[in-house]
Amino acid sequence: MGSAALVGLVLAAAPPPSVVSVDGVLCDITRSLVQSDARVTCLVPPGADPHGMALRGSDRQALSTARLVLVNGYNLTPAMNRIRVSAPVVAVAERATPGNPAKDPHVWHDPGLTSAMVRESATALRPLLGAAKAGALQRRSQAMQAVLNQLGSWSAAQLQTVPSAQRVLVTEHRAFSAFARRYGIRELPVIDDFASGGTLRPSSLGAISRAIRQSGTKAIFAEALPPSKTLRRISSFSGVAIAKQPLYADGLAPGKSLIQTATANVCTFVTAQGGRCDQRTASALQQQWAAIR
Ligand SMILES: [Zn+2]
Structure with missing residues (x-):
């Protein structure tokens, strides 16, 4: 056997490189970009809270063997600040949106910024996948950005x-x-605006209720179900109902793709606020995303 053939055999037998996708919507972005060309480990499970997440032993293990770590950045997962890894760590949302004025880490609620995150993830993955896979990576990246x-x-x-x-x-x-800026919506995050430190004093409860009633909203939106005790108190004090569906603020909805999560959020908001939601087009977009190979 010639040496070139031997190198070919060794390359063919090499396992695909390992990538860790830490948080936010990077799990779906990375998996969709690489398909079977890399092994992707996701650290924050769908529906879990990245802000308060603690790394488990298996997470540390995955980080220590990874060749690339993709993290959202803007401090979405503070637990990542305390660890050292030898692989390059790329803060994808920070690269995609260097001018993020509010330093709000949840930038993917604007699909234009999610698209920039896809581009930055593909750029970070390219050296790892090598020249042979570069064309497929580029094609998937463009298909994802189109959706x-x-x-x-x-x-x-x-x-x-x-x-x-x-x-x-x-x-x-x-x-x-990011969602509010993109679509011209007013954002009223009542705990952050009126109850610093998260404690809900009777005076803040009164101020929150007034702000909610003055806002004209028909509903208050929970980030998970059942809603927190705080949100239920705010709802009963203000007399404004909590929407029947939650909004997925922190990443992917359990068992759902990025597009399914994003369209669900839009439909939840629109339906609760007296608008209409075109589910048929939403499901066409979801299928287009799922068909990317
Ligand atoms: Zn969050």
């Missing part, structure tokens, strides 16, 4: 059906500033 571009137009069209007085998003925490 995200359509998601942006679709979302804007759904939000247009909400009467302008109700284009306000009342939540506990500031997690939707």
